[in-house]
Structures are given as structure tokens and as C-alpha cells.
Amino acid sequence: MLHHAAFLLHCLPLVMGQYDICKSWVTTDNGPMWEFYACQPRAVPMKEYATVRVEPSGITCGNPPQKFCTHENPYMCDECDASNPDLAHPPKLMFDKEDEGLATYWQSVTWSRYPEPLLANITLSWNKSIELTDDIIVTFEYGRPTMMILEKSLDNGRTWHPYQYYADDCNETFGMQARRVRNLSTTSANRVICTDEYSRWPGSKKEKNVRFEVRDRFAIFAGPELKNMDNLYTRLESAKGLKDFFTMTDLRLRLLRPALGGTYVQRENLFKYFYAVSNIEVTGRCKCNLHANLCTFKEGSLQCECEHNTTGQDCGRCKKNFRSKSWRAGSYLPRPNGSANVCKEKLDFPPTYFPAPFASTDCECYGHSNRCSFIDFLNLVTCISCKHNTRGQHCQHCRLGYYRNSSAELDDENVCVDCNCNRIGSVANRCNETGYCDCKEGVTGPKCDDCLPGYYWRQGCFPNVCDEELLICQNGGTCYDNQRCLCPPNFRGVLCEQSKCEGENKECDSGGGMPHGRTRGEGGRVLTS
Numbered sequence: 001m002l003h004h005a006a007f008l009l010h011c012l013p014l015v016m017g018q019y020d021i022c023k024s025w026v027t028t029d030n031g032p033m034w035e036f037y038a039c040q041p042r043a044v045p046m047k048e049y050a051t052v053r054v055e056p057s058g059i060t061c062g063n064p065p066q067k068f069c070t071h072e073n074p075y076m077c078d079e080c081d082a083s084n085p086d087l088a089h090p091p092k093l094m095f096d097k098e099d100e101g102l103a104t105y106w107q108s109v110t111w112s113r114y115p116e117p118l119l120a121n122i123t124l125s126w127n128k129s130i131e132l133t134d135d136i137i138v139t140f141e142y143g144r145p146t147m148m149i150l151e152k153s154l155d156n157g158r159t160w161h162p163y164q165y166y167a168d169d170c171n172e173t174f175g176m177q178a179r180r181v182r183n184l185s186t187t188s189a190n191r192v193i194c195t196d197e198y199s200r201w202p203g204s205k206k207e208k209n210v211r212f213e214v215r216d217r218f219a220i221f222a223g224p225e226l227k228n229m230d231n232l233y234t235r236l237e238s239a240k241g242l243k244d245f246f247t248m249t250d251l252r253l254r255l256l257r258p259a260l261g262g263t264y265v266q267r268e269n270l271f272k273y274f275y276a277v278s279n280i281e282v283t284g285r286c287k288c289n290l291h292a293n294l295c296t297f298k299e300g301s302l303q304c305e306c307e308h309n310t311t312g313q314d315c316g317r318c319k320k321n322f323r324s325k326s327w328r329a330g331s332y333l334p335r336p337n338g339s340a341n342v343c344k345e346k347l348d349f350p351p352t353y354f355p356a357p358f359a360s361t362d363c364e365c366y367g368h369s370n371r372c373s374f375i376d377f378l379n380l381v382t383c384i385s386c387k388h389n390t391r392g393q394h395c396q397h398c399r400l401g402y403y404r405n406s407s408a409e410l411d412d413e414n415v416c417v418d419c420n421c422n423r424i425g426s427v428a429n430r431c432n433e434t435g436y437c438d439c440k441e442g443v444t445g446p447k448c449d450d451c452l453p454g455y456y457w458r459q460g461c462f463p464n465v466c467d468e469e470l471l472i473c474q475n476g477g478t479c480y481d482n483q484r485c486l487c488p489p490n491f492r493g494v495l496c497e498q499s500k501c502e503g504e505n506k507e508c509d510s511g512g513g514m515p516h517g518r519t520r521g522e523g524g525r526v527l528t529s
């Protein structure tokens, strides 16, 4: 029976299939080998791994001991005393296990300095990127704040971004229209909104929770029951910034105004205005870039147990000697097992080029070569036989006649695009970073296959002989293909500007313009330049 239970426990994650295994030993036509999958750690309550800071100093009640009362009954009062464990309300009570019926909570001082605002920051830091998988739920005792901002940081607290605004009147408080996450669409799923849902007093009496709605945002893609996870995972991979929206290293609650219990602050009883937080629930997982299914808490910090020959706190790098391709995060796609995008070992270095300094240096060729050689007198390692039209020490440049596709990754096989310059119109098959070729005189267009105004194309661009603007055929001549004027019989010259009756052709009559015998031989001849 026990054995059976253990077996079930082991199998459960496989049945759920939410990217919980990183590799499996499979038998193929070529014998047994590892097959790799995208994998991620399980979602867990993350509050247990956070360090918390409450600011400003002196905001926690009880030092000195202080009276506080409730909104429901302003005569029902109690005392906060930091020196008495039964009456103290330190920050750690926001993270303890709640016994049923008896809430333990952090509590602030009361608003005795009204009308100066009562401000408090509660900052949770993980010193590690984590990804939310469920709603953040902050539980307030004695009423929810009427004004609050949830902020997050992605860089261990160096920069902060608003995550959600909360107010009983969003427009008045933050100049934002009140919205509901449920009303967001696929294109606005990562929009930062202001909501009044958790801040109005009538609801505040019974309801204690303030939420950051992760499930509702997921539901925009996966449907109300989160049944269509395929669509969610596809979106997470493809929609810009969507994954990052649910990622953070730190979270901060900026408490800006406590519950008022009505429309106005009663100056004569400021003892009933304060913040009290009994729990902060943050459900998520370590971000391991889909390269680990385990995350451990060692010496006070979270660390992915990286697979796929990756390393780093978030498995964000390839291990040394596994950098024949540049690092890539695993992908949720294709469903159901995703792509592992493992780091590959660098292969077959020509042994003759293998002196000691080489081994300690990387052969990084962005996947365009797996061979390097060591150049002794320069003391550097360089890729050799770069493929895919690349060149350079790390195959990081494009060969002459190719240009870098700026929207493709450096390790993309198609990163170098043929300049494809017109052979006749261009000076050489060479182009700049945006694919523009160097054109000969009179030629234009990205590929040099067009003529500038005033030029016509004929195995290259030649200046117009005639046109409609500057080089107009005269004396009734007509312009043919910009190349020549078709002149009336009595005129000649490039632009038909010369009368045949001038000079020695004295036999022409000046006014006539009809062909005479003398000119018959020339009849129909057109002049070209």
C-alpha cells in the first residue's frame, strides 16, 4: 500500500504534464539516449522565501505603546505594545501560518499626524526572478486601504514599475479610469490598471482581501476555467512582454491612505485609522528559463537546479565548454513538451591548434561553426569555417555581399541576408546595414535597379536624351523612350533644334517645311546621340 502511494506521488506530475520533467532516457533507432524537454519548477507559496522590509522606520505600532480602535465601534479599543508578545504586531506576522479564526497581523501606527498622509511601504525581495502563477492576495484586517499602489521590480530593486493602482476613486486619486482585469482583452492583458474593486468601504467591511488578479489575466487567453492552456502558453511565448509582466524580483505595497470607514476622516478619533496586514500570499515559481524543474533555497537565496548544461541563478547562461551555440531560454512550444534549447558541447577542435591557453577560452561561434583555432601571436581563439555567410572571430559578422538582419538573432541561420545588388546598376555586390547597395551614377533603389529622374534604364542608367521637362524635343519633334527625338523631316539635331534649311541647304524654303528632293535620302532617319 505504501509502495503504491509512493508510486502515485511520483507519477502525478507526469500526468499533469505542466513541463515538470527536463529529460528522459528514451530508446531510439540509434539506441538509447537522453531526450530533453522544457521544464519548470512547481508553483509554491513564495512568501516563505522573501525578505521583507517595512518603511519608514517607526511605522510599526507599539513603540511606544499605543491605543487603536475599530471603525465598527469607535469605543472598542485595544493596545499595541511592541514589548509585549501578546500585543505586538511585527512584520513577520504577515508571513506566518494563520491559525483558524485567529488572525495575526502587522500593524502600523495610527494616523495621529493627520492631515499629513499616513504612508507605509512593504517590500518583499526574493533576490531571484520569480514568475507569478496565481493571484497575489493581501489580507487587511480592520478595512482595506482607500489608496494604494502595488509596484514591482525586475532588477533586485534598482528600478520599480507600477503593477496595479487601487483607490476608492481612481479618477480623483490617480487620474485613471477605473477598470476591471476581467474587462481586459488579448491585446491589453498586460496593461497596468487602476481598480476600485478592493477599496470601497461598503465592500471593505466584509471583504478583507486585495488582489492582483493573475488568474483573470491568464483567463483572457486560457478561458474562464483555464482549460485552454495551450493558448496561454502560446501567447506567453509570442506576445512581447507578456512573460515579463508576470515576472519580478521584488514586490512593493505602497500604502497611501488607510480605510476611512466612511466619506470623511473624523479628526476627533484618529485612533481608528491605521493599516493592519495579516497575510501576503504570493504564489509562483522560480524563473529558470525552462531549464530546471527544481529550485532550492540555500544560504538564504533561491537557486535553480539547472539542467540542459545551463548555469546561473536563473539558468541564464550556458555552462563552460557548452557554448557551441549561444544560450537560449527553453520554450513552451511546441506543446505539450516544449523545446529544451539545450546548450551544446563544442566539438572537434583541430588538435594541432590546441595549446594550453585554448582550453580555458571559449569557442563561441553563435552556432555558425563548431571549430576554432588558436592564433598564437595574437593570443586569441577564433572560429574557423564560419557557415551561413558569416565571418569574424565569433562568426558574428556577415561576409561581404551580405548584411545583418537586425531582427534576427545572431545565432539564426538566416542572420546574414544576401545584398542581392543589381549586377549592372551597382558598383559592387556590397550593401550597408539596411541592405542598401552602392549604386553607379544615375542609378537608385535599395538594390540599384532603378533610375534617378532624368535617367533611363538600358543595361544601366543613362541620362535622358529627351524628356517632358528639361530636354524637350523642339520644332514639333516627339520624344521616344527618353532616348531620342523623332524629328519632323526639315529638322535634325539631338533635340531637333537644327533646321535642315540653314547653312548649305539653301534650297529649302524657309516657310514650307515640306520635304524636297534633296532631303529624300534622309527621310525617316532619326538622330541619336
Ligand SMILES: *[C@@H]1O[C@H](CO)[C@@H](O)[C@H](O)[C@H]1NC(C)=O
Binding pocket: 055, 056, 119, 120, 121, 151, 160, 252, 254
Ligand atoms: C516608498 O517607496 C517609494 C519608491 O517606490 C519611495 O518613493 C517612497 O519614498 C517610499 N515611502 C516611504 C514611506 O518610505
Ligand SMILES: *[C@@H]1O[C@H](CO)[C@@H](O)[C@H](O)[C@H]1NC(C)=O
Binding pocket: 127, 300, 301, 302, 303, 313
Ligand atoms: C543574492 O543572490 C546572489 C546569487 O545567489 C548571492 O550571491 C547574493 O549574496 C544574494 N544577495 C543577498 C542580499 O542575499
Ligand SMILES: *[C@@H]1O[C@H](CO)[C@@H](O)[C@H](O)[C@H]1NC(C)=O
Binding pocket: 171, 172, 177
Ligand atoms: C475625472 O476627473 C476630471 C477632473 O478631476 C474630470 O474632469 C473628469 O470628468 C473625470 N472623469 C470621469 C470619467 O469621471
Ligand SMILES: *[C@@H]1O[C@H](CO)[C@@H](O)[C@H](O)[C@H]1NC(C)=O
Binding pocket: 178, 179, 180, 183
Ligand atoms: C466591464 O465590462 C462590463 C460589460 O462590458 C461593463 O458593464 C462594466 O462597466 C465594465 N467595468 C469596468 C470597471 O470597466
Ligand SMILES: *[C@@H]1O[C@H](CO)[C@@H](O)[C@H](O)[C@H]1NC(C)=O
Binding pocket: 034, 307, 308, 309, 342, 343, 344, 345
Ligand atoms: C550536458 O549535456 C549532455 C548532452 O548534450 C549530457 O549528456 C550531459 O549529461 C550534460 N551534462 C550535465 C552536467 O548536465
Ligand SMILES: *[C@@H]1O[C@H](CO)[C@@H](O)[C@H](O)[C@H]1NC(C)=O
Binding pocket: 021, 024, 037, 335, 336, 337
Ligand atoms: C512528451 O513527454 C512525454 C514524457 O516524457 C513523452 O512520453 C511524450 O512522448 C512526449 N511527447 C511528445 C509529443 O514529444
Ligand SMILES: *[C@@H]1O[C@H](CO)[C@@H](O)[C@H](O)[C@H]1NC(C)=O
Binding pocket: 405, 406, 407, 408, 409, 412, 417
Ligand atoms: C529577418 O529576420 C526576421 C526574423 O527572423 C524575418 O522575419 C525576416 O523575414 C528577415 N528579413 C529578411 C530580409 O530576411
Ligand SMILES: *[C@@H]1O[C@H](CO)[C@@H](O)[C@H](O)[C@H]1NC(C)=O
Binding pocket: 432, 433, 434, 435, 436
Ligand atoms: C543605408 O543606405 C541608405 C541609402 O543610402 C540610407 O538611407 C540608410 O540610412 C543607410 N543605412 C545605414 C544603417 O547606414
Ligand SMILES: [Ca+2]
Binding pocket: 093, 094, 095, 096, 097, 098, 103, 104, 105, 277, 278, 279
Ligand atoms: Ca498572519
